[in-house]
Structure formats: C-alpha cells, structure tokens
Amino acid sequence: MNALIYSNEYPPYNYGGAGVHVEYLTRELSKLSDVDVDVRAFGDQTESDYPLKVKGYPVDTSQFGAPKHLHSIFGSSQRAISYNADGNEADVVHCHTWYTHLAGIMTKMNYGIPLVITGHSLEPLRPWKREQLQGGYDFSSWVEKTALEMADAVIAVSQGTKTDILKHFNVSPEKVHVIYNGIDTEEYQPVDPSPALTKFKIPNDKPYVLFVGRITRQKGIMYLVEAIKYMNNHYNVVLCAGAPDTQEIAAEMKAA
Incomplete structure (x- = not known):
C-alpha cells in the first residue's frame, strides 16, 4: 500500500x-512491511529513508500582495496545487489540519483516491480564529466542512471529537473512527524535575500548576491566568508557552 500524507x-x-x-504516525506506518509512506509538508525539508519519503513545499508568503492575515490561506492553497501537480501513486491520501484539506479534496477528485481526514481540532469550535484570519476564517471553515463531508473516512482523536464532528458536520457515524493519540514509552519516561526547576528558578517548596502550550485562545490559557488571583498562596503557577498567536491575546497576557 502507498500512503500519501498531507x-x-x-x-x-x-x-x-x-x-x-504526524511525525510519530508516519514513523510507525513506515515500520509496516507492506506500507510505503509519502509525506508532503509545508517546509523545505527533504528526507528519503525507504519506505518513508518526506518532501517540503516552501512558499515565500512575504511576496504576497494580500493582507498579512490572509497569507496562510493563500499559502496553503498554493501548496495544495503543488502537492497535486507533483503526481502520486497513492492508494489513500490522509490529511491533517484544515491547511491541507483543499489539497486532499483535489487529490480525491482528480486522482480518484480515497480521502481520510484526521480531526485534531475543528473550526466551528475556534471562533476566535476570526480575530486572526478575519475573512479567511470563513474560507478555512468552508474547506474543512467540504473535506470532512466528502471524506471516505474520518479519524477522531477522542470520543469527544467524534461527538463534535457529528454535531457540526453532515458525516455518517459509521465513517468516524476514534483513534486516540499514543505515546512512545521508550522515549518518554518519568524524570527527576529538580534540574529544570533549578535552571528556571522555580521554587520547589510547594506544588505548582504547570501550563504547557501555545498562547492561544484555543488552549484556554486566559482562563488559567484570570484564575490565578483566586488561588491561595500554597501553589505556584508556571507557564511554559510560546509566542502569542495574535497581538490581541499578547496584550491581554501583558495586562494580566
């Protein structure tokens, strides 16, 4: 079997x-004796370690004349064409996140290949994305809806995600399969946190609430930040976070 991963x-x-x-999924798929894996992604990476092949498709969005908040929309659309123009010998195409759904739609329609979508998150449950994408949010929502409703199979990463998919999209329940995220227990094992606590000067004399994630409304970080003032002083709060998604949430974090 030839599996094409977008x-x-x-x-x-x-x-x-x-x-x-996607990294761990493709790694495990490539270990199967009868599966060749062809990954197409948004970077400039190139990897060929049979049966796993990876090709990145870079797009210089800085050259776009469109407003910056639409660059991700048109960048993903341009890559959708490139993914498909390269041709393929796939038996199935498997798409991850709405950014690749247009590419999956094109592959299914033009090549007649079965389309599988994994739902990591859903646009109807991310209304704050309009703050970031403005009109582009209508496009991402339309692309996601179109792809999910025409897919031959949909993978939900939890039972809750399956419930949300069935609630917001016209998808037959038989097509939605729950496959939970896994973990490599050889790679991820309990460790002594003391060195990290010392390095980042985190007091270890009392318990702490740890947040790990992006500064985005999707992760609910503002609820935690707003709750801090109601917590007693028997706890510390540690935020391990990346750069804010938007200037608006950055300002809210700074004000908090």
Whole structure:
C-alpha cells in the first residue's frame, strides 16, 4: 500500500501537536512491511529513508500582495496545487489540519483516491480564529466542512471529537473512527524535575500548576491566568508557552 500524507507541520517545523502526531504516525506506518509512506509538508525539508519519503513545499508568503492575515490561506492553497501537480501513486491520501484539506479534496477528485481526514481540532469550535484570519476564517471553515463531508473516512482523536464532528458536520457515524493519540514509552519516561526547576528558578517548596502550550485562545490559557488571583498562596503557577498567536491575546497576557 502507498500512503500519501498531507500535513502543514513536519519536523523540523513543528509548532503544535499535529506535527508531533504526524511525525510519530508516519514513523510507525513506515515500520509496516507492506506500507510505503509519502509525506508532503509545508517546509523545505527533504528526507528519503525507504519506505518513508518526506518532501517540503516552501512558499515565500512575504511576496504576497494580500493582507498579512490572509497569507496562510493563500499559502496553503498554493501548496495544495503543488502537492497535486507533483503526481502520486497513492492508494489513500490522509490529511491533517484544515491547511491541507483543499489539497486532499483535489487529490480525491482528480486522482480518484480515497480521502481520510484526521480531526485534531475543528473550526466551528475556534471562533476566535476570526480575530486572526478575519475573512479567511470563513474560507478555512468552508474547506474543512467540504473535506470532512466528502471524506471516505474520518479519524477522531477522542470520543469527544467524534461527538463534535457529528454535531457540526453532515458525516455518517459509521465513517468516524476514534483513534486516540499514543505515546512512545521508550522515549518518554518519568524524570527527576529538580534540574529544570533549578535552571528556571522555580521554587520547589510547594506544588505548582504547570501550563504547557501555545498562547492561544484555543488552549484556554486566559482562563488559567484570570484564575490565578483566586488561588491561595500554597501553589505556584508556571507557564511554559510560546509566542502569542495574535497581538490581541499578547496584550491581554501583558495586562494580566
């Protein structure tokens, strides 16, 4: 079997959980004796370690004349054409995140290949994305809806995600399969946190609440920040976070 995987994220260009998911999924798929894996991603990476092949498709969005908030929209659309123009010998195409859904739609329609979508998150549940994408949010929502409703199979990463998919999209329940995210227990094991606490000067004389994630409304970080003032002083709060998604949430974090 030839599996064609479309992703916006793939190492070394991971910024969220979807990229990690795709990295480990493709690694495990390539271990199967009868599966060749062809990954197409948004970076400039190139990897060929049979049966795993990775190709990045860079786009210089700085050259776009469109407003900056639409660059991700048109960048993903341009890559959708490039993914498909390269041709393929796939038996199935598997898409991750809305950024690749247009590419998946084109592959299914033009090549007649079965389309599988994994739902990591859903646009109807991310209304704050309008703050970031403005009119582009209508496009991303339309692309996601179109792809999910025409897919031959949909993978939900939790039972809750399956419930949300069935609630917001016209998808037959039989087409939605729950496959939970896994973990490599050989790689991820409990460690002594003391060196990290010392390095980052985190007091270890009392318990702490730890947040790990992006500064985005999707992660609910503002609820935690707003709750800090109601917590007693028996706890510390530690935020391990990346750069804010938008200037608006950056300002809210600074004001808090």
